[in-house]
Amino acid sequence: MDEETHPPEEPAAGPVVCARCGTAAEGGAAPLTWLSSVEDGRHLHFCETCARLHIRAIESRLDSVWW
Numbered sequence: 749m750d751e752e753t754h755p756p757e758e759p760a761a762g763p764v765v766c767a768r769c770g771t772a773a774e775g776g777a778a779p780l781t782w783l784s785s786v787e788d789g790r791h792l793h794f795c796e797t798c799a800r801l802h803i804r805a806i807e808s809r810l811d812s813v814w815w
Contacts, residue, residue, distance in 0.1 A: 766795040767812060768802075787811050 764773040764782070773779055773793070783799040783806065785792045792812065799806065 764793050766798055767792040768794055768798040771795045771797075785812070 763776070764778045765771065766773075766782075773782065773795075778784060778793045779796070781796040781799075783794040785794065785806075788811075794802075794812070802812075
């Protein structure tokens with residue numbers, strides 16, 4: 749079998765915070781309008797405002813350090 753499976757990630761402890769601006773999501777999970785990304789093995793979340801502002805860089809698959 750060529751496909752490798754991974755168990756689902758554990759939910760994050762504490763509030764979900766935008767990795768760009770620091771905005772905290774209400775509740776324990778990121779809203780559907782937020783973007784999630786894995787960069788250098790870290791799971792990051794970006795709020796709707798930051799995602800919209802940097803959509804071209806995101807579509808180009810640039811890491812957030814380049815935004």
